[in-house]
Amino acid sequence: MFDRPRLLQLFRERALKFGDFTLASGKKAKYYLDGKQITLHSEGLRLVSQGLLELMQGVECSAVGGMSIGADPIVAGILTVAAEQGKSLDGFLVRKESKGHGTQKYVEGPIQPGDKVVIVEDVVTTGGSSILAVDRVREFGAEVVLVLAIIDRMEGGRQNFADKNLPFQSLLTIEDFGLQPPQA
Incomplete structure (x- = not known):
């Protein structure tokens, strides 16, 4: 069972940083959520994997993957929890x-053209990395049925996925940390 309060605590202790940052999207931010501090930590990865696998319940799919390097530990964690x-x-x-x-x-x-798959990501801002992964997987011939993230920064990613008819869910949002998305 996914322990949401413990995952939030780990993020606060290990991964939430304040300052001036440039995100992968190119946007400037006053805080940074370093997902790798969680996905490369034994308890953090276990919690993330349990939570994401719960979000996948009822979703018809045969594989999970995402953009290397960020998705690598998430994929491995989900596969391990699924096997358990x-x-x-x-x-x-x-x-x-x-x-x-x-x-x-x-x-x-080991995926094949025609497979139904889920894309995973640590932190989504605009969704650009996940959308690139989706495009590559579609070019390969697989069908993307869901995009999952650990955290949604609430800065356009959800809408960008919707614009491409991609269902999206996240375990957490920045609001779970008492932060607000920037005003457009």
Whole structure:
């Protein structure tokens, strides 16, 4: 069972930082949520994986994956928790750039064209990284049925997913930390 209060506590202790930051989206921010401080921590990854797997309940899919490097530990964690629960699930990783040798694929893992998959992300601002992963997975031939994030910064990502007919859910939002999204 996902322990939401404990995950919030871990984020406050390990991953929420204040200052002047430039996000992956290019936006400027006064706070930063470093998801890797959670997904590369044993208890944090377990909590995240349990929570995301709960959000996947009732979703018809055979695999979970996302943009490498951020999604790598999340994918591994979800696969481990799924196995502990007796659920069969494959994982995959999406490269930002194809490797210059071998198969030169963007999508790595045991998924096949036609598979229904879920994309995972640590922190969503505008959703750009996840949308790139979705585009690569669609080009591969798989169907994206859901996008999941640990945290939604509430800065346009949800709307950008909706504009592409992509269902989106997150475990937490910035409001869970007492922060407000910037006014447009």
